[in-house]
Every structure is written in C-alpha cells, then in structure tokens.
Amino acid sequence: MTLQVVPTQPFSGQKPGTSGLRKRVAVFQQPHYLENFVQSIFDTVGAPEAATLTLGGDGRYFNRQAIQIILKMAAANGFSRVLVGLGGILSTPAASCVIRKYKTYGGIILSASHNPGGIDGDFGIKYNTPNGGPAPEKITEAIYESSKQITCYQILDAPDVSLDGIGETRLGDMVVEVISAVDDYAELMSAIFDFNAIKALFASGFSFRFDAMHAVTGPYAREVFINRLAAPETSLMNAIPLEDFGGGHPDPNLTYAHDLVTVMYGDNAPDFGAASDGDGDRNMILGRGFFVTPSDSLALLAANARLIPAYAQGIAGVARSMPTSAAVDRVAEELGIPCFETPTGWKFFGNLMDAGKVTLCGEESFGTGSNHVREKDGLWAVLFWLNILAIKRQPVENIMKRHWAQYGRNVYSRHDYEGLPTDAAAGVINHIHASFISLTGKQFGRYTIQVCDDFSYTDSVDGSISNNQGIRILFVDGSRIVFRLSGTGTEGATLRIYLEAYEPNRGQHHLDAQVALAEMIQIALDISELKQRTGRDVPTVIT
Ligand code: G1P
Ligand code: ZN
Numbered sequence: 001m002t003l004q005v006v007p008t009q010p011f012s013g014q015k016p017g018t019s020g021l022r023k024r025v026a027v028f029q030q031p032h033y034l035e036n037f038v039q040s041i042f043d044t045v046g047a048p049e050a051a052t053l054t055l056g057g058d059g060r061y062f063n064r065q066a067i068q069i070i071l072k073m074a075a076a077n078g079f080s081r082v083l084v085g086l087g088g089i090l091s092t093p094a095a096s097c098v099i100r101k102y103k104t105y106g107g108i109i110l111s112a113s114h115n116p117g118g119i120d121g122d123f124g125i126k127y128n129t130p131n132g133g134p135a136p137e138k139i140t141e142a143i144y145e146s147s148k149q150i151t152c153y154q155i156l157d158a159p160d161v162s163l164d165g166i167g168e169t170r171l172g173d174m175v176v177e178v179i180s181a182v183d184d185y186a187e188l189m190s191a192i193f194d195f196n197a198i199k200a201l202f203a204s205g206f207s208f209r210f211d212a213m214h215a216v217t218g219p220y221a222r223e224v225f226i227n228r229l230a231a232p233e234t235s236l237m238n239a240i241p242l243e244d245f246g247g248g249h250p251d252p253n254l255t256y257a258h259d260l261v262t263v264m265y266g267d268n269a270p271d272f273g274a275a276s277d278g279d280g281d282r283n284m285i286l287g288r289g290f291f292v293t294p295s296d297s298l299a300l301l302a303a304n305a306r307l308i309p310a311y312a313q314g315i316a317g318v319a320r321s322m323p324t325s326a327a328v329d330r331v332a333e334e335l336g337i338p339c340f341e342t343p344t345g346w347k348f349f350g351n352l353m354d355a356g357k358v359t360l361c362g363e364e365s366f367g368t369g370s371n372h373v374r375e376k377d378g379l380w381a382v383l384f385w386l387n388i389l390a391i392k393r394q395p396v397e398n399i400m401k402r403h404w405a406q407y408g409r410n411v412y413s414r415h416d417y418e419g420l421p422t423d424a425a426a427g428v429i430n431h432i433h434a435s436f437i438s439l440t441g442k443q444f445g446r447y448t449i450q451v452c453d454d455f456s457y458t459d460s461v462d463g464s465i466s467n468n469q470g471i472r473i474l475f476v477d478g479s480r481i482v483f484r485l486s487g488t489g490t491e492g493a494t495l496r497i498y499l500e501a502y503e504p505n506r507g508q509h510h511l512d513a514q515v516a517l518a519e520m521i522q523i524a525l526d527i528s529e530l531k532q533r534t535g536r537d538v539p540t541v542i543t
Pocket of ligand 2: 112113114277278279280281282
C-alpha cells in the first residue's frame, strides 16, 4: 500500500447547497470530482491526531464506490479509525447518533436525501461536525473555497475493504470498523420513548403501515417496529433498500408515497401510516384517510411532549424554519417557551440545540427532530406519534382536530414549480421584490397585506447573519405567503410557494387545504405574475 499524491484541477460546480453537494451521479463519476471535494473537506476541517471519522450513506447507486474512495483518502489524510455502517449504509439520523455516541471527529454522509437515485439519479455528500449536525455555513463556504484552489489530493493505493461483515480491517495505518448502527439507533430510540406502551398498543390490535420507500430505513424499521415493538410483519412496506429505490422518488409526501397513500385512503385503512425518505431523516404522518401536515405535526408534538419519557420535564423551546407554518408558535406561546424562526435547512437548528435553547424543531418539508441527534429524524417522529397514540388511544384525525379546536388552525400548503428556466424564476423573485412598496397595505378580499420582506436571520448563538432567505408576504390576520427558490434542486430552478391562512374559528373551516386556500393561491399567482413570467400556473408538486 502506498500513499499517492494525485495532481488535480479544481472543478467549477462544487458549491454545496442547503444540504451539501448534490449532483447527478454522472457528475460525481468524473475523474477526481469526488476526490477533490473530499480532500477539500479534509483540508478544511484538519483532523487532529488519532481522529476517528464516521462514514456512511443512504445506499443509493455509487454509494459503495464512493465509500471505498473516501476510506482510502481518510487513511492517506491521517485518520486513525473510520466507523462505517454495514454495507456502507447509515441513515442520516443514525450517522448523527454514531458521531455523538462515539465522539468521532464528525462524519461524512453520502446522500441526495429524497432525490431519485440510480445510475441516472442524484448523488450527494456532506460533512457533519463533531456535534453530529451538518456543517455550518462558514465551514461549507471554506470547503467550497478550498475546492476552487485544490492542486492535488492524497489517497492510499490499496485494495477495497470488505464492508459486508461487522468487524475491523486495517487500511494502511488506519482501522476500518464496520458497525451495525441499527442497534445503536434502536437503543437511542428506546431511551426516549415508552416502548412498553407502544408494544401494548400493537398488542391491542392497532394497525400500522410504514413505507420505507425502498430506501435506507427498511432495516431500522424492522429492528424497531418488528423486533423491539412486536408490530405485525404486515406493518412494513417497501422495506428492502435498493440502489435506485425501486425506480421511485423516495420523498414521503402525498404525491410520491403513493403506495402508502393508496392503503391509507382505501377501504379498511390501517389506524396509522407513516413513511420516510431516501436517507431516513424525513417523515410523513397519516391517519385513516387523513393527512397531517408537517407543520401541524411539529405543533402537535410540541403540545404533547410531556407525554414522552425523554421530554416529561418539558421542553426548553422550539424552532421552525421560516416557511413552516406558525402553528407551533401558538403552542410555544401557550407553553410559555421561546419559538425561533430560522432559515430553511437543518443546520440552523444545531446552534440553538447545542446552546440548550431548543428541544424540538421542524420544517414544513417533512422534517422533524429533537436534541437527541443533530439531524431531523424520520423514525423518531413516527415513534413520537406512536407514543402519543399509545396514550391517547384516539384516531389521528380526532387528535389533530382537538388540537385545532384549542389553538386554531394554520391551513397550509406548499406549491412547487420544478424545472423552471433559471432566468424566469429569478425574474419572478425580482418582480415581487420590486413590488414590496406597492403591495404594503394592499387588500385582496378578506386578506390585507401588512408588510413584505426578504427574510434574514441573525444566529443568536454565534451572531452569524444569513440574508436573502426567502420573501415573506405577511397579512394582517397572521396569514402568510412565502416565495423561495430551492437550494437542493439539480435541474433548472424550483420555485416554492408556501401558503398559509390562519383560521382562528376553531374547527369550522374546510378540511381540504386546497379549497380553504383558494384565495391565497390566487393572490400568490397575481402578485408573482407567475403565468406571464414562466408560462405555468399549475404546480408540479403540491404538499
Ligand atoms: C429542501 C427543503 C428544506 C430541507 C432541504 C433538505 O430544501 O425545502 O426544508 O431542509 O430540502 O432536506 P430546498 O430545496 O427548499 O432548498
Ligand atoms: Zn432526507
């Protein structure tokens, strides 16, 4: 085995987005592309002597090849040990759990989350810091700067390491330790939730369907739900991970989780349904014929946190991303705890959690989590709901309606316009920007605009400032429309329109959000001139 120093040239297009570097597989397969980025990570974070790294991915196409490259580069860059998931696989929350539990010098996670996989799909990579969370902007920026100046990378010339059995292998001076993170993760879950209560729920005949979407959570779901909680075998769907996710789009929403949606809206639907995404950090929650929006889910979890053993003493505070509905704000107010509004992307929650300011946090994009790790956590959210259901023993729909009766309802929906020409999408944003003054105070039927702004955030822990985080149109009654360009898309531009109408009249409103939001949708189309500027007025995906 010899250390090689390979000359290379910087690539353009290695700028990470909100969740790391995501590109088509073919881009990552270019010679030196992955290597450049990995070397830039190592150069930036500068591993101390005898450092251990956590490494794993969501199992999508190219995961195995990438893991071998990174192992050989870690060995050449002075790491003394790498903890790698069995088969090179770790769900994102499990990776965060492993980094924290074994106090490793951060970790590298290979995932393009909910984006399709396979040879024509997407691949992704990100570095998580030793607290288990995604690297903050100043580190990702530094990695990017380094990738623009790179002239060589270091790699060990060695045979591939077997990843298919638990145990240790030497790679030069480094030890590769293959671990079963499934057990580490299941143990963490059993320390948070009342597994006996959930077991009793299943024993009572409660029916459940979990859709792993052929992605990373299959083995985790089997260990937790079947082995530890004795749920019936029929509870699992699509639980075998596949490199291309079975050709599906592993994003748990009403459009893409169609197998589960068909079951939950069909005859004899189970009591409870849930799904998670490609790398296991997202979740969707369904009752029998009933969809719980992620924003409502966060609010409900916050309101019921004291029912859960780990949060029985109460929660310190909550945080939500800016486009997430203000439903949780109302719960926080009632509980007398702070509620933080952060930019989109999980990394902004980490500082607040590390500082003990926040216990629960979430995003409208099917992400919910707590300070047990520093990533959002799909199965954790499902277990949280199961624990609540085990205690309340009521249908999901009733639990949600009682919540609305108490707090009012923030009727909510997100409309995505995918694959727009970049110029047209920028034109829409610029146009709304230019209209701020004329929109202020303007009345549209029963809705009057109070103020428009471009969201910027000052981190209360490290003082860092993030500008241009999306346009907020705030209405007098607490309703909102938010316009934002996606930072994770890989094709053209994706415009997201987040629609939220506050209905204080405790439960009298239409259940179908699209109907209840009809006026808001029209206002959004009018003020954005979307049709004129993009030729579209029908979203690609509605959630
Ligand atoms: C999307 C979601 C965002 C989430 C991110 C990573 O980012 O909107 O909430 O944190 O994926 O899962 P976007 O494409 O909107 O930038
Ligand atoms: Zn994900």
